[in-house]
Amino acid sequence: MSSSPLVGIIMGSQSDWATLRHAAETLQALDVPHEVRIVSAHRTPDRLYQYAKDARGRGLKVIIAGAGGAAHLPGMVAALTSLPVFGVPVESHALKGMDSLLSIVQMPGGIPVGTLAIGKAGAVNSALLAASVLGLNDAALTERLDAWRARQTANVADSPEDEDD
């Protein structure tokens, strides 16, 4: 996006992109400037440190961090910055994302991570939450968010139809 990013979407691995792209697409639909980076807590710890320490100074307002398995990334980022951090548990093969969820949600008191649902729903909702936060100081963004939600409401049918098997 051309304007300076307000939301940083980070993920532990290329393999997380299939999930986190839904956060990026939702921010795109709401016209929220964002950036996307691979930042691994255990494979690139120096990159993680630098990203988190620089985030506020670069103008980021919210960080969305997605990771799977022993998912340290959101908690480590939250330890290094007081920006709001939303954690998205990526669905792992071995444990279906329960490992990711518990790793992210069970932060000890003092360092919060706003934890979303496992997988695509969590990724979409992390972007909607980021938009809600940014909308506190941006009436036009709140209007776009409300319009997005109104379209979602309008798209719900009154009754179900048969689907192909």
Ligand code: RP5
């Ligand atoms: C975590 O390990 C990543 O967030 C990813 O979900 C998981 C597996 O990573 P890869 O082995 O696919 O790179 O760090």
